[in-house]
Amino acid sequence: MKIRVTVWGENVHEHKNERVKSVYPRGMHAHIAEALTKDGDITARTATLDQPEHGLTDAVLAETDVLTWWGHAAHGKVEDAIVDKVQARVLQGMGLIVLHSGHFSKIFKRMLGTSCALTWREQGEKERLWVCNPGHPIAKGIPPSFVIPHEEMYGEPFGIPDGEVVFLSWFEGGEAFRSGVCFNRGAGKIFYFRPGHETYPTYHQAEVQKVLVNAVKWAMPMGQKWENPSAAPKVVPSLETIRTEDPAHGQSAGGTGLK
């Protein structure tokens, strides 16, 4: 069975900025989905902010193995209830790939618990990405380094917890950045990939598309679904005989029922 990807796109710049429209005529989300489906093992659908439930209904999330997320101008417009559902699905095992300005999305900050802040400069400078681990699945088929001719710069400090660093970026303007980082949260795998400013054709570039395909294959659930990661069940009776007498309840097992 193919890996079922849902490509989420904010889909705002595409309607306000002529340049973005010219680079991604059908929207960044549609373009990314098409790039992914060029791989025979992947099937991709799209979802956008303007759709009901932002296109992320229970049914869609239930059928999604990996969710990719690109947002920038409207992070605040994403409903918390949807963020709750996406977080729950990641903890169950759904992969999450956060792209570029998605670093400031509610879902990325929610999953990591940190600021996810960084420094930036939008000047179309040259970016060069370096592979930190040539044997990592996400680096499969990627050369030791590759150049993106024009990109927005992101710089350190990047407010994330420690993760597995797969790519570093070098910027013409003088910065270095952790551009590809992996995290495990619950049963889900999360990958942040830095490139992808809306005004440049980054997602048209072969190496970038290859990284996205690799990331999807890395992030897809390999284990079983963690059905209810938020459950806090009371375990009574115990598996082993408890001989200690409970000074609070006596031998009859108690339980506040608060959980």
Next chain:
Amino acid sequence: MKIRVTVWGENVHEHKNERVKSVYPRGMHAHIAEALTKDGDITARTATLDQPEHGLTDAVLAETDVLTWWGHAAHGKVEDAIVDKVQARVLQGMGLIVLHSGHFSKIFKRMLGTSCALTWREQGEKERLWVCNPGHPIAKGIPPSFVIPHEEMYGEPFGIPDGEVVFLSWFEGGEAFRSGVCFNRGAGKIFYFRPGHETYPTYHQAEVQKVLVNAVKWAMPMGQKWENPSAAPKVVPSLETIRTEDPAHGQSAGGTGLK
């Protein structure tokens, strides 16, 4: 200068449960604060749910090096605005020590991004804690293992990200658990310590008090304050000359101002 600790207590059970009142007559928070201040390097104040801003005003947080958190019955009553402030302070460098049922507190779930769920049983059984790293600062002066005669059981799966495991627990009823785990988030250090059910005199026990003192010393900020971890400053002009012409903006640096 002494380490300034604020001991946060939900302070609910103490007023509803005669047994808790008898074990902690002045409240768990007051008892823990007294235990900490027995160490010459620590000064501790308390804060509780029923106080304005739950006792965690900007002034209090600004003067807190390490915050300890015990809650259980009223996690939902903690205002999100206060959780926001505590999270911001941790990212700036304030240490956070989460105790027992605080695993389900808003602040712990916020900082880790996972469910923080576990299994439990309240039967006053025997718990034995094992030290996983005798050289860890939090294990200083703690024997290879020690017993808490009566405790609530917590069992795996514990819904947390990977961290540095300092203690494991063995329970009479048959479970094992990661009872002491360290995390770094932003400039702050976080330690979760499992024991401390309200109906048992756990915080009266010498080894437990020693762990709390050690944890405070470990979690206190050793670096400088990260003044504004959530800032995303635009870095213009660049430190190095950018020779690449920006197809989107030409030589004049752009910036969407969205951040």
Next chain:
Amino acid sequence: MKIRVTVWGENVHEHKNERVKSVYPRGMHAHIAEALTKDGDITARTATLDQPEHGLTDAVLAETDVLTWWGHAAHGKVEDAIVDKVQARVLQGMGLIVLHSGHFSKIFKRMLGTSCALTWREQGEKERLWVCNPGHPIAKGIPPSFVIPHEEMYGEPFGIPDGEVVFLSWFEGGEAFRSGVCFNRGAGKIFYFRPGHETYPTYHQAEVQKVLVNAVKWAMPMGQKWENPSAAPKVVPSLETIRTEDPAHGQSAGGTGLK
């Protein structure tokens, strides 16, 4: 193509201890290999200490996707030159699964850099393993907990670096232990699994066999081979023009050739 596993066995106890011989008539290595091959996606061969190069020739290692390692009585008899080769292959991407008393093998200590020590007791007591992450690939199909009726006890402190903890063990005699831990080293994945004392039929147990099969599928290389992880190539000329004049060598790039 099937996953090619080489099951390495010390094969000493089987010839000296009647009980071990009765539990594993054809040797522990042969038994484990047979258990793995019951899975349609795996093909397994064996290698033992007494063979030339301990059965781990360059050809065998080159054709091995995942190596499992069980040793106990003769760790010191494993030639360092072979350990060097195995380490090199792991860094290239070969998976390594270290079993039970293999915690003290040269290869495990080599890969982790720590003592890998632990406490132990050989009394045939009950062990119960708990799953810490139900969604982890290695826990696929494993119940929340399962019992091994008779096992040797291993206790903390376990001298390993932090890793991803997948299983914890509870022992009848009072100990708890990190029984399943994952590590990444170079392009290779390493999994340590605690159970498997030679005098008990642990590897006959369905849950244990399932964990081994899962571990093989988790550890198999998913990325490309890291051809030469120990290479330290001189990168001349540089990708970007270096305008700074070298006070040590002038504009002509130098190089000590020491690497």
Next chain:
Amino acid sequence: MKIRVTVWGENVHEHKNERVKSVYPRGMHAHIAEALTKDGDITARTATLDQPEHGLTDAVLAETDVLTWWGHAAHGKVEDAIVDKVQARVLQGMGLIVLHSGHFSKIFKRMLGTSCALTWREQGEKERLWVCNPGHPIAKGIPPSFVIPHEEMYGEPFGIPDGEVVFLSWFEGGEAFRSGVCFNRGAGKIFYFRPGHETYPTYHQAEVQKVLVNAVKWAMPMGQKWENPSAAPKVVPSLETIRTEDPAHGQSAGGTGLK
């Protein structure tokens, strides 16, 4: 009491290369030791390859809180027996700071278990270091970025396990690198710091000296000494009564004595 640092220097280039001699007239080790002792909390001695036991006798190691290591031309001449002793001390809690070309030292590769390889270019180019976590103790008092006018380049892939990344480097020639990384091994803390090529006055630079002082204070043991991390004691009798009968030994606890 002051932090007792031993600064280990290979002390080879200083005698063969006029330029190195002119930059570090009394040797790199002596210069680094002097820089550290300018901090009131630190006392430093030196040790070199040409001394008996490379200057790292049991007595010296016993009195060392933090060891710094710089080597390049003669890694192979360091005796394995001394490496064994240094590793044992780190596992007991001694801090280890590995400098620049020390990435290929026996002790660094021993502690990490990986290749520790990287790419390099010796052309005196500009290096800029970026702080990834302004609140980290090792970054205390360090600006967001600083430049080293002339350095050897080190590039990815850097063959190390995942660690806590404190600094990234940007190189004029086009590379980026993880230049400051923290690891925990046993009771010891390890920090790798990239800069410090022998032909440039890197260790004369204020920011670099500040990082070294910070690293010493971060790496000093904060917990108790782990007396014997390699011990594997037999734990008999058990703390809890074992009711299960041992099919291998009967009720009398056995033990192979192999450990």
